[in-house]
Amino acid sequence: MASDSKLLVLVAVAVGLWTPLAWMDWFSSHEQARYVLRTLEWASELRVGELYPRWASDFYGGYGSPFFIFCSPAVYAMAALLTSACSVFWALKLVVLGGMIASGVGTYALVFGETRERNAAFLAGIAYLVSPYRLLDVYERGDLSEFTAISLLPVALALHRAAAKEAVPRRASYLLVAAAASHALMVLSHTILGLWGTIIIGLVVIASAAGLAWRGLWRRALRSLLAFACAPGVAAVYLAPALAYRELTRLQLTGVGHFRPQTQLYPFSKLFPEGSLFSSRNFMEVGLLLAVAAFLTCLGLALNFRAGRHVLGWWVLTLLLVVSTMPIASGFWAPGRLPLSQFIDFPWRLLGPATLTASVALGIGTAAAFQRLGEDTRSGIVIALTSVLLGVIAFPAASAPAVRAEGIPRSPQAIRSGIESTTDVDDYLPRAVPAVPRSPAKALIVSADEATVAHTKSDASHHYLTIDANRAGASVGLALHAFPGWRVSTRSGPDQATLDTGSTGLLRLNFPTAGQYRLKVYYGITPAGMLGSGLSVLSLVVLGLLLFHGSRWWKVPLSSSLDSGGGA
């Protein structure tokens, strides 16, 4: 990498596009400071020993929320780890920086793998970096999870394509395992884009596998399909409980009204700026990038069809993605017509992957169009195009109004002092809870029936209680929203205390025998979580086997033709 000057410049541009974030505490966006709050919650759970927290204990004024069961955890997990060394704001900014670099490098690697032409790869990398949807995903929408997912998409695609084109089996195995890992991380970053990104990766993997099978390389084709299938398996640790407990929340609120996909379709004209080119700032305005890509693709096909013909597949993908965001695709998003089609909220999210496939097409088209020119001429053209893209598209997009840290809750206590859910429609509020609490919980204990609470201590989602049950059947109500996963461990006492759900959707401790109980109430792993963890471990084992197949630890037996010394 160090010897590839174009790649270094690309990384520098990625860092440059991130730099505005470095100058401010935080920034104003649609997501406000939600990511900060979520990361603080993850970090506070991490500090009490929960490696994969599922419960946000300070949301809803301390009543808690199963937020992390349903919300993709990768961004919070990475940022929370970084909070050990820096502030929560910088932790999130560093995750964004990683995403910026991954977008550029991933697209560069993808196009370089397709064309072996560094100028074209550089231009494609820049095109994706300046994509208005990708940039404004951070600077306007503030959706860092979606941004991370669309940043990892080119990485996963590049690794899958590189594996399919690699002759040496050892290298191909490494590439496949890395592809599956980046794909899994994409799914863990953003569920919706993870799903639609998986479909895009799946199409590319199927096309690559078909190419391998066509040449008689069936084993390689099957290996790439296996690696692709393992990625959702690795992410099952998150996906399984998220799917299993959907019905126990208010997730039905999404997919209706403002969140109904059919109400979020926009005409083609919406992809182009309405006012001045240099001041327009709308994440949907990807039209200019698509137009440049289309022009260079046509030029490439006209001048050098043989080299540029691969671009057609990428354009089919681009057109499918762009058309699916328009009113003409209304039938596709109709409820009940296609499985999972409602699982998008806003179809315009697909403009993110569309700009990636268009950037790849732009790269391949450029490589074909300028293949016969000298290196200096090609570099000159690419530098000119890069300057135009950076000046016209990136310049207005790469900034956001600053927000001072003082206005943002920065500790679990501060989060707990308000009614925070970090969602618009309280979609993760347990369904058993009749309404959003009006005020924060004053104490852990809300009621005691024939019981005296001697001592309580709370550490994130771990609560320690000493309770004297005055008679058999005594109960104590806790200011904690009930949800599958809550457990009670009786450390000492005359009998085992049990948990159930009270009439207001809060947890209730029951004591079958009179006496003093020392208890720990905590949010643990659910059966679906265990199933998901098992699937993830199994997928990791399969990837491990894929890595070691053919190595000295797992030798492939010689075929009889080779063993006899003669070959086929």
Next chain:
Amino acid sequence: MSAKESLARAELAIESGRALFREGILTECHAYMALALRALLDAWVPAHDAAADGATTPHEQREQALLTLARSKYRDMPRLTAAYHAVAGEAPREARPAKALRERDFDCILREVDRLHQFTLRALAPAEARRRFRIRLALVIAPIALVIAMILMAQRTRPRVTASTSYADLYAPELAVDFLEATEWLLPDGTEGWIDLAFRAPRSVRSVTLVNCHNGTFVDRSSGKVRVTAFANDKSVASVEGEFSEISSERAALDLPLVAKDVTRVRVEVLSTLGRGGGFAEVEVH
């Protein structure tokens, strides 16, 4: 041809084979990999005055090379021998068609080329090159290990914080150890108080830096006189006092020497306040 030349020829053939594979031209890819395997074996042909005496044809010389490799503890010689015998006589233009070559054999030959290439690189690399490789590896691994160690250390050594009281939850004591001077722990109006930093393990202390509060854009709060006390298991082992002179919107820090060993807790007391109340933006124990 010297071993180095043979290795260079083999690497050229491997790169050619990989490029052909990328283009889907398998027959020629196989032929170039066969060429690479033979070139790699040529790198192992013993010097003329040693064991290669009597081996006249290239094939005989490569058989000698296989013996040398076996003596050099090359793992799984039968696979290499089988792969070599399968491609012994093939020139690029005489390569067998892809359909005649089963995928399993193709992969097996590619694996042997790769394995022998790695082995040859390691064996033929001069001591200086191996040393340079190890240094480069260390240069890559060391910063990563250092960062991981720092993160773990920071996680491990971050003190638990408690305070006598706070102005509000938005100004909790944790904000005095969050590495962010924009956030502050504030005491209630006109109240003296303390903040305790309890370490996870006893540690030595050399000094304490107190960054004063000023209550964001209001600039109406500041600690005045302060006392810092180090405790070893609840026994006071060192103490020092200091004073902030004014409320300032600029960063105001006080470096106080506090030398003690086996410190389990540091208490910073606000003995007087300026403006509406005291507090700290950061408390750093060195």
